[in-house]
Amino acid sequence: MQTYQPQSTKLTHYLFFTGKGGVGKTTTASATAINLADSGKRVMLASTDPASNLQDVFDTELTNKPKEIANVPGLFVANFDPVTAAAEYRESVIGPYRGILPETAINNMAEQLSGSCTVEIASFNEFANFLTDPEVDQKFDYIIFDTAPTGHALRMLQLPSAWNNYLDENDRGASCLGQLAGMDDKKAMYEKAVVTLNDPELTTLMLVTRPQKASLLEADRAAQELAAIGIKNQQLIINGTLKDPTDLPSQTIFTQQQNDLAQMPASLKELAQFEVPLRAYNVTGLDKLRLVLQSEQPKLTPQPSIKNDYPNLDVIVNDLVKSNKKIIFTMGKGGVGKTTVAVQIAKKLVAQHKTVHLATTDPADHLNLFETDDPDITVSHIDEQQVLKDYQDEVLASAQKTMKSDDVDYIAEDLRSPCTQEIAVFRAFANIVAQDDSDVVVIDTAPTGHTLLLLDSTQSYAQEVQRTSGEVPQAIIDLLPRLQDPSQTEIVMVTLPETTPVYESMRLNDDLDRAQMAHTWWLVNQSMLATNTTNPCLQARAQNEVEWIEKVKKLSNNHFAVEQWQPDFEKVLLTI
Numbered sequence: 001m002q003t004y005q006p007q008s009t010k011l012t013h014y015l016f017f018t019g020k021g022g023v024g025k026t027t028t029a030s031a032t033a034i035n036l037a038d039s040g041k042r043v044m045l046a047s048t049d050p051a052s053n054l055q056d057v058f059d060t061e062l063t064n065k066p067k068e069i070a071n072v073p074g075l076f077v078a079n080f081d082p083v084t085a086a087a088e089y090r091e092s093v094i095g096p097y098r099g100i101l102p103e104t105a106i107n108n109m110a111e112q113l114s115g116s117c118t119v120e121i122a123s124f125n126e127f128a129n130f131l132t133d134p135e136v137d138q139k140f141d142y143i144i145f146d147t148a149p150t151g152h153a154l155r156m157l158q159l160p161s162a163w164n165n166y167l168d169e170n171d172r173g174a175s176c177l178g179q180l181a182g183m184d185d186k187k188a189m190y191e192k193a194v195v196t197l198n199d200p201e202l203t204t205l206m207l208v209t210r211p212q213k214a215s216l217l218e219a220d221r222a223a224q225e226l227a228a229i230g231i232k233n234q235q236l237i238i239n240g241t242l243k244d245p246t247d248l249p250s251q252t253i254f255t256q257q258q259n260d261l262a263q264m265p266a267s268l269k270e271l272a273q274f275e276v277p278l279r280a281y282n283v284t285g286l287d288k289l290r291l292v293l294q295s296e297q298p299k300l301t302p303q304p305s306i307k308n309d310y311p312n313l314d315v316i317v318n319d320l321v322k323s324n325k326k327i328i329f330t331m332g333k334g335g336v337g338k339t340t341v342a343v344q345i346a347k348k349l350v351a352q353h354k355t356v357h358l359a360t361t362d363p364a365d366h367l368n369l370f371e372t373d374d375p376d377i378t379v380s381h382i383d384e385q386q387v388l389k390d391y392q393d394e395v396l397a398s399a400q401k402t403m404k405s406d407d408v409d410y411i412a413e414d415l416r417s418p419c420t421q422e423i424a425v426f427r428a429f430a431n432i433v434a435q436d437d438s439d440v441v442v443i444d445t446a447p448t449g450h451t452l453l454l455l456d457s458t459q460s461y462a463q464e465v466q467r468t469s470g471e472v473p474q475a476i477i478d479l480l481p482r483l484q485d486p487s488q489t490e491i492v493m494v495t496l497p498e499t500t501p502v503y504e505s506m507r508l509n510d511d512l513d514r515a516q517m518a519h520t521w522w523l524v525n526q527s528m529l530a531t532n533t534t535n536p537c538l539q540a541r542a543q544n545e546v547e548w549i550e551k552v553k554k555l556s557n558n559h560f561a562v563e564q565w566q567p568d569f570e571k572v573l574l575t576i
Helices: 025-038 054-058 082-097 103-112 116-131 134-139 151-157 184-197 213-227 248-262 286-292 313-322 338-351 364-370 384-400 405-414 418-435 449-461 474-483 499-514 536-555 569-574
Strands: 014-018 043-047 075-079 142-146 203-209 234-241 272-277 327-331 356-360 377-381 440-443 489-495 522-527 560-564
Touching (some): 025 203, 082 116, 116 184, 203 213, 213 248, 313 338, 313 560, 327 338, 338 356, 338 522, 356 418, 384 418, 418 449, 489 499, 499 536, 522 536, 536 560
Parallel strands (some): 014 142, 014 203, 234 272, 356 440, 489 522
C-alpha cells in the first residue's frame, strides 16, 4: 500500500477529512496542511470538530478568524466552535417565544435543540460560510476542513420542509435537528455549498480510518452515505499501521490489522488507498507534524517500563455489589469496548452470586458469542435496526395522517438521526428492565443525558411542545426516576487512553450531569501500558497513555479502573 504523501497525491482545492472519533483526522489534516504550505502553497485549515485539539496541535490560541502560523509561511488556521455556534442558533430559535410560552415549554424547546444534531447544523453553517466566500476561495491554493458534514445533515438541508415554517405551526417535528425556520436567508448559501461539495474537480473527501474492523466499517458507512448524495470523489487514508513487530503483543496487532485490512468492505477497496504508519510519539507541535508523514523516522530505543499499579475492573464490580446496584449501563463512544465491558461485568457479578440479565445490541454476526448455559445469566439481544425501524414506522404512520408529503419527508429524514436511534433502543431496554427477572440488569448502551431529557420533557410537557414524536411507553415513564436514583443505577463510562475518546467521554459526562443521572465510575479500556510490551513503538505509545489515564483519574475523583489491551478482544471476551 502506498504511503500517504500529500504532494504526490492528486488533491483538489477543497479537502474534507472525516472519520469516527480517535482515528487521527486532526493529525492527518494538520500534517497535510503543513506539508503543502512547506512546498510553497497558501493553505487554510479550519476545524469544526467539537472535540478539536488544533490549539494543542499547533500550541497556539485559535479563534474562528484565520491565524497565520509562525514558522509555517503560507499556513492559516481557524478553529470554529460549533458548540458556541449551536448555542447562538438555539437562542435565535427560542428567543421569539420567551414571554409568550410558559417557562416549562421554553425549557423543553431548549432541550430539543441541545443535541448533537443541532451542533451538526451549526457546524455546517460554518462550513458553508467558508465554502462560499469568494475572497477565501481566491486567497488560498488549498482549503482543508477537519471534519466533513454527515450525509444526514446534508439530506436534511436539501428537503423543502427544512425551509418552511411548519414547525412553528405543528405540535410535532424534529427530535434532534430542531427548527430551521428563520434561516431562510441562508438557503442560497447552503445550496451553493452543496454544489461545491458535489463537484469532483473542486472537492475530495479524505476518509481517515484505523486498520481495524469497526473503524473500517464506519468509514464505509460514511463513504456510502456521502456518495449517495453526490460526494463521490473519495480517498482512503489508513492511519496507524504497525510495522516491524518484535514481541507477542506487536505480532498479534500486526496480524490482526492485516486480516482486518484484507477483509475491508468491497466499496473501500475500490478507492485510492494510502497509509500512515503507526508513530511512537504524540503528534503535537510543528516538529512532530512535519515528521509524521516523512519516510525517515527517528530511531527508537527501548525505554524502561513504567510500573502499572492502576486498579482493574474488579474494583468497580466490587463496589457495584457492595452498593447493591440494580441497573448498570456501560456508556461511551463507538469503538471503546462497551459491549465487552458489559459482558465482563455480568460474568464477574455472577461470580459474586448475583443473577444477571444482560442486554446487548451487539451486531447479528456476533450473537453466537453471547450464548450461555449459565442459569444465572439471561441474555437479551436487541436488534438495533429492527427496533429503530419499528419506531420509525410508528412515528411516520402517525405523521402521514396529518402532514403534507414534504413535511413527512422531513420527519423521515429526522428519524435517521442519532438521537432517534438512541430513543428507539432505549425503549427496548426499558421493557427489559420492567421485567424485573434478575438481581441486576446490565445494559451495554446507556442513553445520553440529552436523550433522557427529551423523553422526560415529552412525558411532562407533551401538550405544550411535543417534538420527539410518538407516545412515551409506560416502561420508560417508570424507568426514568430509577435512572436518577444513585442507590439503584450506575453508569460506567468506558473510554480509551487517548485524546479524542477522553474528550468525547467528558462531553457525555456533562450530558449526564445535566440530566441528573447517576454515574460514578470510569473505565480506561484497551491499555497498552498494562501489557508490559517490549516493542519500542508500542512501548513509547504505552508511556503516552499515562497522561490520559491520570486525567481520567482526576475527572472521576479516583473512581476509575484500567483494563489491559486484549488481542481480538471482541471474540476473546464476549464468549460467556
